Amino acid sequence: MGNLTPVFEGITVGVLAAVVLLLICLIFIKRKRYLKGQAENNEYTPLDTNPTPADFLQNRAMYTSSKVPTQCETVQPPNPKIIWAIPDSVPERPRSVSCPDRRNAISDLGPKTEEKGKKSAETPGIKERRSRRYRRSKTDSCNHVCQIQFTVFYNYYHSKLILQLVCASKVPSTFGLNYGSYIQVELEPVAEKYTTNIQLHTNNPVFDETAEFPEISSDELLNMTLKLRLCTVDRFSHSTVVGQVRAPLAELDFNPEKPTTLWRPITAPNDQQPRISSSLLSLKDIVNKGELTISLKYQILTNKITVVIMKAVNLPSISKIFAIDPYVIVKLLLNLKTIQTKKTSIKRRTTSPIWNEPLVFEIDPKIPISEYSMSFKVKSHNSLSEDLTVGEIEIGNHAEESGEEHWKDMVKRKNQDRAMCHRVK
Numbered sequence: 001m002g003n004l005t006p007v008f009e010g011i012t013v014g015v016l017a018a019v020v021l022l023l024i025c026l027i028f029i030k031r032k033r034y035l036k037g038q039a040e041n042n043e044y045t046p047l048d049t050n051p052t053p054a055d056f057l058q059n060r061a062m063y064t065s066s067k068v069p070t071q072c073e074t075v076q077p078p079n080p081k082i083i084w085a086i087p088d089s090v091p092e093r094p095r096s097v098s099c100p101d102r103r104n105a106i107s108d109l110g111p112k113t114e115e116k117g118k119k120s121a122e123t124p125g126i127k128e129r130r131s132r133r134y135r136r137s138k139t140d141s142c143n144h145v146c147q148i149q150f151t152v153f154y155n156y157y158h159s160k161l162i163l164q165l166v167c168a169s170k171v172p173s174t175f176g177l178n179y180g181s182y183i184q185v186e187l188e189p190v191a192e193k194y195t196t197n198i199q200l201h202t203n204n205p206v207f208d209e210t211a212e213f214p215e216i217s218s219d220e221l222l223n224m225t226l227k228l229r230l231c232t233v234d235r236f237s238h239s240t241v242v243g244q245v246r247a248p249l250a251e252l253d254f255n256p257e258k259p260t261t262l263w264r265p266i267t268a269p270n271d272q273q274p275r276i277s278s279s280l281l282s283l284k285d286i287v288n289k290g291e292l293t294i295s296l297k298y299q300i301l302t303n304k305i306t307v308v309i310m311k312a313v314n315l316p317s318i319s320k321i322f323a324i325d326p327y328v329i330v331k332l333l334l335n336l337k338t339i340q341t342k343k344t345s346i347k348r349r350t351t352s353p354i355w356n357e358p359l360v361f362e363i364d365p366k367i368p369i370s371e372y373s374m375s376f377k378v379k380s381h382n383s384l385s386e387d388l389t390v391g392e393i394e395i396g397n398h399a400e401e402s403g404e405e406h407w408k409d410m411v412k413r414k415n416q417d418r419a420m421c422h423r424v425k
Helices: 002-043 053-065 100-107 117-122 126-139 402-412
Strands: 147-155 160-169 180-188 192-195 206-213 225-233 239-248 260-265 291-299 304-313 326-334 337-343 354-362 372-380 388-396 418-423
Touching: 147 225, 160 180, 160 225, 180 206, 239 260, 291 372, 291 388, 291 402, 304 326, 304 372, 326 354, 337 354, 388 402, 388 418, 402 418
Parallel strands: none
Antiparallel strands: 147 160, 147 260, 160 206, 180 192, 180 225, 225 239, 291 304, 291 418, 304 354, 326 337, 326 372, 372 388
16 A cells, blocks of 8 residues: 555646646637737727718728628718718507507507606606506496497387397306396386396397387376396396396487487496395394295105205395304204204305205105195304394295295105295295
């Protein structure tokens, strides 16, 4: 091992010497290139301290012709004194073609007061962008308000009022879905009504239907009001009023030769009850307590009744600050006596809860189904005191209105889900 030490030392010294020699060579080559560049720069001497553009181009061609051979000749400008020029006109901004008012709002923007750097000159500033949005939203006629288009024509010879329902635009949808929509027409104070067909799966329905109201004199026409009510339906055939249009006929200009076309935005109906009630108002004093959607299924082979609590709509509020915490208690009754009781989960702070929870009840096959009935009680959870009862629904063979209809439909169509919307009382 001791004999190899001089060998390693010799190899180390040789490597260091090679590195030093390589560095010296690199420094020498870099120095030589630097001196060569200095000599080339010293060879060029301008002929005039202030040469004209034509002389500058000629001198540059003379010095570069010996190094870079080319067949191109220098081109003299028509006016040597003017080389750079400012354009007389600024190109017009591109315009939008989606909406005429929006196009004018963009093209009528004023020039900038100051230029702050190259970046601010090329792109609009934050204030200008905000003002552009404001002008666009202020002057844009393509707004997102739900409107109804209809035409009105009065036949003076036959004393007949002709109404044509053309279409509706921007009909609001629930949870991004719109199953169908229709329009109810009512002529006040005459008790004549007309309902259009339901247009399915569209937010811009086209009706193109005509309603005629005969035997209306011109004097009676001035005292009448046309009322158009826009409604939507869900998959369970439950109707919801979106809004209405009231058009007094005395304010319309009737043309005896052609119909008058009108676009009117919808407004909230006057008879709609506000959802938020006073904190001092009792639940017994509230008339409209909302609706509950229930699905029933009578399984005759297994002797079971499957109840699905689907959703509730427009439940009343007890406080102005907090909404209710609703849940549903379902009871199976035999001769008006409770035999089974089940309940759903609690939905926090909402007046339109969605459950979709199934509850299964077993029945005795020896007892006829007509002796059974069901009770649905909507309640609000309260952590500090007793839970409040919002309302109750009864479904059975001896129930009232929709309760009896739903029960008979379930018994008639066995092993099928039958859903229906019931008003909470």
